[in-house]
Amino acid sequence: MDRKASIAGMDTVTLAKEQRHQERIRSSEKRSEKCEKLSKAQFSEAVLTDSSCSDNERPLASFIPDSKPNKRSHERTAKSGTEAFIPHNILSSPILVALATQIKMTPAEQSAFTEAFVEEAGGDPSQVSTSYSQSAKVRRVVNKKIADEIKKSWVTPKFTSIHWDGKSLPTLQDKYEHEERLAVAVGNSDELKLLGIPAYQSGTDERAGEIISRLTSELLKAWQCSGNVVNMMFDTTxxxxxxxTAACIQIPTAP
Structure with missing residues (x-):
């Protein structure tokens, strides 16, 4: 019948969607009723205004209520453009470097795009540093500065959990060669911070558990949050x- 019930989280989500759907239907019905009342009022006003005229003299438009709302004009005005100064070291801008890294633009692509943009804007590309080597060098320096600022400004939660997991991924130099990568993150219910994804080689004299514990401990020390970890999460390997020699045993005892 009309009794509301839910068995699990999925039913709760479905119930919330159905409630929003019913609310939209009720809102639509209210708008329709309001428009209908307004149309009747306009029709009655038009009839009373033209009551002095006979039916033959009265225009037909006076009997038809104007139910369509007035549409707003969406005319677009042409932009006149703007003048901007492009410095010679535009490639070293932290905002542009962060954006190029985020959208996975290579240094060569960033250099070619900057040169074409300057030329299209009417500038002289020879007055701007757009070489590939300069773009790659600046990106390494600026990204390191951004990472250092993020590390300094991050405030460690009082109580946090640590989670680590390893995966075999292609190397940065050759996509056909693979290496082990260890992702380490800490956080709580409100915040999550990725500390790093260091690479390591498996099959060496050092056991896998010792490598994981060493890399994880180094990241905890670098971010100064080793004393705030109260919980560990990991796969059951x-x-x-x-x-x-497990990582969950060696990490708490690491110096």
Whole structure:
């Protein structure tokens, strides 16, 4: 019948969607009723205004209420453009470097795009540093500065959890070669911070659990949050859950 009930989280989500749908229907009905009342009022006003005229003399438009609302004009005005100064070291702008890195633009692509943009804007590309080597060098320096500022400004939560997980990924130099990457993150219910994704080689004299614990401990020290970790999350592999060389045992005892 009309009794409301839910069994699990999915039913709760479905119920919320249905309630929003019913609310939209009720709002639409209210708008229709309001428009209908307004149309009747306009029709009655038109009839009373033209009551002095006979039906033959009265125009037909007076009997038809204007129910369509007035449409707003959406005319677009042509932009006149703007003048801007492009410095010679535009490639070293932190905003542009962060944006190029975020959209995965290579240094060569960023250099070619900047040169074409300057030329299209009517400037002289020879007066701007747009070389590939300069773009790659500046990107490394600026990204390091941005990372250092983020690390300095981050405030560690009082109580946080640590989560790590490894995965085999292609190397940065050759996509056909693979290496092990360890993702380490800390956070709580309100905030999550990725500390780093260091690479390591498996199959060496050092065991996997020892490598994971060493890399994780180094990241915790670098971000100055080793004393705030109260919980650990990891996969149930032997390198994480072993009783002697597991990462979950060695991390709490790391200096």
């Amino acid at each position: 032997s390198s994480n859950t072993g009783h002697m």
